[in-house]
Amino acid sequence: MGWEPFKITYTSDYFQDLYELAVELIRRGHAYVDHQTPEEIKEYREKKMNSPWRDRPIAESLKLFDDMNRGLIEEGKATLRMKQDMQSDNFNMYDLIAYRVKFTPHPHAGDKWCIYPSYDYAHCIVDSLENITHSLCTLEFETRRASYYWLLHVLDLYQPYVWEYSRLNVTNTVMSKRKLNYIVTNKYVDGWDDPRLMTLAGLRRRGVTSTAINAFVRGIGITRSDCSMIRLDRLEYHIREELNKTAPRVLVVLHPLKVVITNLKSGSVMDLDAKKWPDAQADDTSAFYKVPFSNVIYIEHSDFRMKDSKDYYGLAPGKSVLLRYAFPIKCTDVVLADDNETVLEIRAEYDPSKKSKPKGVLHWVAEPFPGADPLKVEVRLFEKLFNSENPAELDNWLADLNLDSKVVIPTAYAVPALRNAAIGDTFQFERLGYFTVDKDSTAEKLVFNRTVTLKDTYGKNGK
Numbered sequence: 162m163g164w165e166p167f168k169i170t171y172t173s174d175y176f177q178d179l180y181e182l183a184v185e186l187i188r189r190g191h192a193y194v195d196h197q198t199p200e201e202i203k204e205y206r207e208k209k210m211n212s213p214w215r216d217r218p219i220a221e222s223l224k225l226f227d228d229m230n231r232g233l234i235e236e237g238k239a240t241l242r243m244k245q246d247m248q249s250d251n252f253n254m255y256d257l258i259a260y261r262v263k264f265t266p267h268p269h270a271g272d273k274w275c276i277y278p279s280y281d282y283a284h285c286i287v288d289s290l291e292n293i294t295h296s297l298c299t300l301e302f303e304t305r306r307a308s309y310y311w312l313l314h315v316l317d318l319y320q321p322y323v324w325e326y327s328r329l330n331v332t333n334t335v336m337s338k339r340k341l342n343y344i345v346t347n348k349y350v351d352g353w354d355d356p357r358l359m360t361l362a363g364l365r366r367r368g369v370t371s372t373a374i375n376a377f378v379r380g381i382g383i384t385r386s387d388c389s390m391i392r393l394d395r396l397e398y399h400i401r402e403e404l405n406k407t408a409p410r411v412l413v414v415l416h417p418l419k420v421v422i423t424n425l426k427s428g429s430v431m432d433l434d435a436k437k438w439p440d441a442q443a444d445d446t447s448a449f450y451k452v453p454f455s456n457v458i459y460i461e462h463s464d465f466r467m468k469d470s471k472d473y474y475g476l477a478p479g480k481s482v483l484l485r486y487a488f489p490i491k492c493t494d495v496v497l498a499d500d501n502e503t504v505l506e507i508r509a510e511y512d513p514s515k516k517s518k519p520k521g522v523l524h525w526v527a528e529p530f531p532g533a534d535p536l537k538v539e540v541r542l543f544e545k546l547f548n549s550e551n552p553a554e555l556d557n558w559l560a561d562l563n564l565d566s567k568v569v570i571p572t573a574y575a576v577p578a579l580r581n582a583a584i585g586d587t588f589q590f591e592r593l594g595y596f597t598v599d600k601d602s603t604a605e606k607l608v609f610n611r612t613v614t615l616k617d618t619y620g621k622n623g624k
Contacts, residue, residue: 162361162371172283173269175290179278180230182286182316183241183259187222191315192259194225195242206255209247215256229262232275236262243282245311253308257281285309289318296321299328300385326383332393333545333563334359335553349562350546356599356610357546357566367543368587368597368612369396373403390551400613404587404595409437412452412485413575413590413609414526415540417459420507422490425456428531435486435576450578454487458527459535459574465507467495474521476507482521485591489517524591526574535574539608540596542568575607582607589615 172179186192195214197205205212226241228234241260249255259282266272285308288296296309303325313320330336335344336359344350345358353360356367364374376399381391412435431454441448460476469477476482481491494508526535544566552561579588587597596609 163375170287170291171269172278172287173267175283175287176270176274176278178290179283179286180276183278183282184223184226186243186259186312186316187219187226187241189315190219191244192222192241193217193244194222194229195240195256196238197240198237202258206247206252209255211247212242212256215242215244226260229260229276230274232264234262236264238262241276243308243312245308249307251304251307253281253305254311257308281305281308282312285313285321286316286318288321289313292319293321296323298323298325300325301328325385327386327389329381330390330551330553331359331396332390332550333547333552334393335547335558337553340553340558344559344562349559356541357543366597366599367610368404368585368595369400370403370407373399376402392550393545397613401595401615404589404612408587408589408595409450410435410439410589410591411437411450411576411579412524412526413538413540413573413579413593413596414459414461414524414535415570415573415593416462417526417535417572417574418462418465418504418507420458420460420490420509420525422456422458422511423493423508424510427456430455430527430530433486435578450576452486452576452578453527453529454484455527455529455531457531458484458525460507460523460525462504464523465492465504467504475523476509476521481512481517481519482523483519484511484525485522487525488512488515489519491517524593526576529577536577536580537572537606538575538579539606540570540573540611541599541608542570542611544568573609579607587612 183192193215194217195202195212197212197214202212225234225239229239229241239262240258242256243259245254245256247255258279260276260278262275263277264275267274267277285296306323309323310320328336335341341358341360345353350357354362354366356363373396377396380395380399432451433454434449435452437448437450464475466473466475466477469480474482476490476492478492478495481489483489489512490509491512492507492509495504496506496508497503498505528535545563546566547558547561548563549555549561552558555561582588582598584598584600584602587595589595592615594614595612597612599608599610601608
């Protein structure tokens with residue numbers, strides 16, 4: 162993301178300190194070992210009732226907590242709870258759990274511990290031990306502020322300033338870890354780095370740069386409004402702004418339609434210059450790449466129709482178009498399937514003099530040499546993951562999943578210049594959008610993820 166942390170620390174770095182402070186908390190009469198089940202704790206909290214173990218002797222809680230630490234008590238048989246205020250109007254003061262028994266090795270601490278601190282216990286203490294000046298949380302943690310300061314106060318520890326702000330909510334997706342975990346573990350998406358997700362891993366795999374993300378975040382600012390939704394096209398605007406400067410242009414055809422140029426000799430191949438950048442200067446050879454032009458080329462199926470119209474700029478019988486970086490061609494014949502509707506092939510003539518000036522300009526890809534298909538690549542097109550702008554507010558949010566959010570085109574045609582593209586490289590496929598080489602690519606076949614289309618609704622609407 163371009164940010165260099167001053168220091169990376171983990172709560173587990175402070176496990177010993179947290180344990181010693183828990184012992185001190187018991188000694189001061191502000192914690193006790195409880196044997197209630199989760200169901201009993203829930204019931205007693207709802208009724209604002211004290212646990213029957215709440216007033217047990219301090220010495221007894223100290224011994225039991227030591228037994229918990231030494232692995233002498235089974236999981237689920239005891240917890241250490243803070244002695245807060247069961248009559249408070251804030252349910253986050255209802256004797257929150259500080260420690261649980263769990264016989265699971267820790268990713269950082271290994272198997273040294275069999276008791277682990279809760280978030281409500283560890284969060285504020287670690288902030289204090291690290292001399293954090295401002296502890297920043299999203300608004301759903303605002304009710305935990307009372308517990309945060311209570312614990313630091315009873316332990317006579319330094320109290321950082323706590324400030325809450327609204328979480329980032331982006332339209333047509335879910336941002337909560339619980340919902341994200343559900344759709345990942347239940348395989349509604351292809352892992353945490355699925356390009357349709359708003360995780361950093363997913364955005365990175367999609368081809369979104371840290372520069373674009375930082376610009377997006379700077380643009381939306383910070384608010385305490387709990388119902389604000391940021392439109393997805395606002396992020397896409399910043400992605401386009403960045404990739405327009407950094408992504409070289411190439412020619413790729415997603416849905417190839419064969420065009421045979423009848424007045425160009427079979428086997429004849431011309432190497433033409435194509436621009437990597439719109440403002441490429443003629444004397445800068447690095448700003449160009451070579452594209453073969455032969456008597457068999459491919460255009461998009463959507464760029465041909467049988468009937469022409471005034472506002473149509475594609476190819477049609479008897480009509481001319483300009484092939485990008487190449488020549489004008491004119492459709493002279495159409496080969497149809499047996500149903501007399503499906504177009505199998507187009508016959509055309511090209512104008513080597515380039516005297517004709519058609520309005521329509523098409524992207525295309527040619528056979529690199531006679532009888533050889535162009536470079537075949539797989540292209541994955543991604544749309545919004547959910548149909549509704551705010552699926553999280555729906556009772557059945559899973560039913561709102563967009564079943565067409567991922568479309569795979571197994572055989573698109575690309576120019577030879579793309580053959581050596583590496584994982585993570587991003588290009589503008591002219592007239593189509595920005596695409597990034599996916600990690601699923603192999604030596605035999607490249608896979609591209611569509612990062613974003615060329616259409617810019619945010620920039621036009623100014624929203």
